[in-house]
Amino acid sequence: MQERASEAPLPRPKTSRGEATRQKLIDAAIREIGRRGFADASVAGITQEAGVAQGTFYVYFRSKEEVLRELVLRMGRRLRHFLTQATTGAADRLEAERLGLVAFLRFVRDNPDLYRIVAEAQFVDFEAYRRYYDDFAAAYEEVLKAAVGRGEISPGHSGVRAWALMGIADMVGQRYALWDDQASLEEIAAAGYDLIAHGLSPKPAGDAR
Amino acid sequence: MQERASEAPLPRPKTSRGEATRQKLIDAAIREIGRRGFADASVAGITQEAGVAQGTFYVYFRSKEEVLRELVLRMGRRLRHFLTQATTGAADRLEAERLGLVAFLRFVRDNPDLYRIVAEAQFVDFEAYRRYYDDFAAAYEEVLKAAVGRGEISPGHSGVRAWALMGIADMVGQRYALWDDQASLEEIAAAGYDLIAHGLSPKPAGDAR
Known part of the structure; x- marks a missing residue:
């Protein structure tokens, strides 16, 4: 490498x-x-x-390597900017997760080249690739901790949660936004959000969520 | 390509x-x-x-391409076999998710080469790469549907859930099992499982989960 x-x-x-x-x-x-x-x-x-x-x-x-590194940096900045705009005004963290997921899926569908570039950077400039995810995860972790502090989400391991939530967006985005140009991103995001908010556990009787 | x-x-x-x-x-x-x-x-x-x-x-x-394709197939078979063994005897789907996640993390830490090979296949033989995930997701989806039918998990979009759960394992595995050889995989898997089972929603008062 x-x-x-x-x-x-x-x-x-x-x-x-x-x-x-x-x-x-x-x-x-x-x-x-x-x-x-x-x-x-x-x-x-x-x-x-x-x-x-x-x-x-x-x-x-x-070099070509330097331009790729620049593209990865831009992808990170552009995506963060887009997600910040999409989630500004959300009433709480759960609403921000919902708005953020649909925005991410739209971003992937609209920027298939950039999505691929980040994935490929892993094999061209591992440090740039890792920094892309580490920076994103570090910011996400802070946001989750603050939301726990405000009682908007349950307490939990913010680091693992940040990576898990990135993983959900990444893999669902790959399948339904990158490989599939027909799926309704609103519908897919709603299904993903349901898992993020409530998990797989059967709903207890009388829980009206 | x-x-x-x-x-x-x-x-x-x-x-x-x-x-x-x-x-x-x-x-x-x-x-x-x-x-x-x-x-x-x-x-x-x-x-x-x-x-x-x-x-x-x-x-x-x-060719080198053909050998890579064979490696991706093997990675899929070996991982599925490993996960089947790890989750056999689970009392229900949630327990299988918990056992499967820790087993996956251990698999990634023990097989870093194979993990990378699948990721790189995306750029060498996209069809092999996609088949790897599609096959995995299709089997996962069936298992989730059956679990909904038995009342072990709440109803939901099994396709999105399958990809989301793969994404959690993939990204958490990358961060804590592939890049980090110190993290306790049991602890990381427990935190990931908590999100998978219960989501981020604040626990309702009196919910003893």
Whole structure:
């Protein structure tokens, strides 16, 4: 596995024109790597897709690996931003879980390339892959602890819960949002939320949930 | 991505000596691909690891892709067998979930190479990867439906539940069994089981679960 922890990314461009070119290269890399996979994607393919000369790539990135690392970072930021927006205004943690799950499924269906890029990063830049999940889990854990403190959810192991909830979203997203473009995401999210909120236990008699 | 659906696997060896050599190659491939990753693993590395001549590989497999496909099939069979053994004798579905989760975590910790091989198959042979999960989910779904029928678990969307439960095991396994060799798997499984059985909802007053 390529380890490039010692290679700092190239500095960001100083002009807005440079920033626009860098952004064009990133968008092209999402399409090229998302479509062909990392091994088959090439710098030439990325620059062709972006409509710039091949040498321009190296003004902004050292390598295909560096661009993938940047895409994983963006995927994380974009997803977190999207989920924050979707869950703002939720009455409590359970409602936030419900809104967050349907938003995640929509995000996966709308961004199939980015979903794949993160999965593939595991084999190209393990540290970037792991950081993606660790950062997400750490933030999730804090949110769950705070919700326990407010009595919105039952007490429990917040770390395991964070990873388990990420796992539910990830695998249900893969099956029903990524591989299947017909399933109703609202219906799927409602079923997933029911498990998250209540678990599998038979409902006690008289429990009106 | 390489598509080899039209390539039938080579016939299995007719002698027990041939079968033993094939098995040696498979064990060596698990180590070679698990350790180096699919892209960097080579047929030469596999045969060296197995202690056979390089040409011997092609008596049993057409390509590195074919051997990976075989490894994914084996991973599925071995895991299912292991989980069946671990959950036999469970009093009901909830107990089977509890026993199955701790067994899965132990399996991941003991078989890190195989875990990685399945994940990487996604980018080498998507059909094999998808079949691995689809088969697992289909069997899981049937088991959940039967448990609903016996009143052991509450009614719900068995398909979404199957994928969600696989996702919990997968992500919790990645974090606490694959990346972490210190965490107590019993403790982690107990926390995961609590979510699976009861969900996040605050416990109603007087509920003695």
